Amino acid sequence: MNAHDLIKEAIAEKGKFDSVYWIACGGSMIDLIPAHELLQREATTFTSYIYTAREFDIMRPRRLGEKSLVIACSHSGNTPEVVEGCEIALAAGATVIAQTDNAGSKIDSGKWTTWVYPWGEGVPQAEVPAGISLSLAAELLDQQEGYVDLADMYAGIAEMDKILPPAREKVNAELGDRFAKLCQEHEFFYILGSGPNFSQTYGFAICSLMEMQWQHCSYIHSAEYFHGPFEATQDGVFYFLQMGSSECRAMDERALAFLKTHTDTLMVLDAKEYGMEAVPASVRAYLDPVLFYAMNCELRAARGKVFDHDPDFRRYMGVVEY
Template sequence: MYFDQTDFLNNYQAAVDELDHVDQILSELRQKKFKNIFFTGCGGSYTKFVDLRPMMFKKLPIPFMIAAPDELVKMYDAEVTEDSLIVAGTKTGETTELVAALEQIKKEKPQCTIISFIGDENSHLEKTRVVDYRIKSIDTDANLLELGWFISNFTQEASLSQLKMQKSQLAEMGAKVAAGIADLVPATLNHVNNTDITKMQMWVGSGTVWGEVCCFANYLLEEIQHIKAQAINSGEFFHGPFELIDNNQPVSVVVNSNANRKEDLRVVDFVTKFAKDPLIVDVKEFDLAEFDEDLRTYVEAYALNHYFDTMFKMYAVKTGKSAKTRRYYRLLDY
């Protein structure tokens, strides 16, 4: 089974349940006077921060930066002060460069505040005690439901009635997302089965799902499946990459539902004319238009993340490769 709706919905509800804990943390953070915020992580967590960058500009009242751990301690060391908030994301809590960076920051600026979304229990990062607040990131690195809620409610606490309404909407959205992914499975499986994995794939997207497009191309297809892939922002598609499009170039387009939708649809119009059987994934297929706009911003990214996980399982069957068949990752010193 490529997509287990029951398992998905259980994890989804667990993430919604964790929002009460996020609210408690936010209540404490609002008592502090932060001067800036840094979001840091590697791989999938980094791209999830990128997903919500437009929301950060809209909701955060102070300067913020998304930086890799090494960049954070070497390039922005002067900007990280005891009045900074560091938000880190990690699935395992074992990523060497992230743990080392947070330890160094806490040693040099002990009064700064560090929050981490950690997926696994009893991680090395949590045991180091450099993290002031830990959010249980259900089965992932930076759970988009929790991260989106954190950013959206960072500035001020909404009324109890509004919070209750939004949490109720979030719970309802889970069933919509599950049904949407299940509906996409047959066409997606047909696409995967008919894809020549020796050819480089082009993945195009933008907006609040851009991070997920990058994550799938870079970390799931290339890193684990060893399938060459390139993520192209739809705003850059007509500045070079479109010249590669023909019947021999595999191309897929993710269409977002918000401000950059027209640019994505412009790409769709082009590739449907000149490419052979392009895969088009429209996040509107998750049928979330009736819900609060802020909630849709991160739930659509969450939905795409799990859709890509489902496609990844299909490719794993096709290639025989999984996270256990890597060439170098945690096998060599590098």
């Protein structure tokens, strides 16, 4: 399956879409956010909205209909809210594309197009939801309106496969031990980021830390930081800053300048020092999150070793009824 043909066939069948809805939950939703943000910024003839799936089901947009493209993702393929969202979209006449790692799962029902993706070490970024979603968004934009940075996007996605292996080594060598130690010393801390990266600020908090490490934390947008949260900053309060490499970096730089002088407990992960400058500047804002996701995985693993807490262990998810 490839994004170009999938979008081409969808447009051939329906004509141009007037709306795109991205629906998923938790980590899967996080992977869709940068693609949505690309459309929110660039699209002039259609809308793009993203929902945690249950809220899409409850707050169903009136525009949802035959001219809508609904792009869903459920890693397990069995997330009830996401399957329900696809059913609602189908009933409304929308075109549905569902992504899942699990062939034969509930979302792979044959009722709509299901893109089954591989997962795990060595899988190219073009073949997992973050890359697939960016390709779908870029193709939709290009085929409906034209998108001058389409080739840059594909080049950038491919470049990530070269950037990530040394970046993983570097973050482990330079930040892993200190991060784990800071977690030992702090029951709670703040993570900051901005722009499309904020998806992985949120993801670091709710997936890598709360879910996989039972580590309490909060996530703050670098620009919003100055409109409230910075009042809580002082020595002894731990801040982790995700510095982006794109035009959004200006927001992170402002936060950095303040944090440097108002807390003695700061850890900075600067995408510019992790190879992102090899990605075309035009699409870097949307690919930084791929780097940060990989870095989040390394840092949670480093913490897990020190705390003897396997990131794959769950006490509730898929274990108890809820």
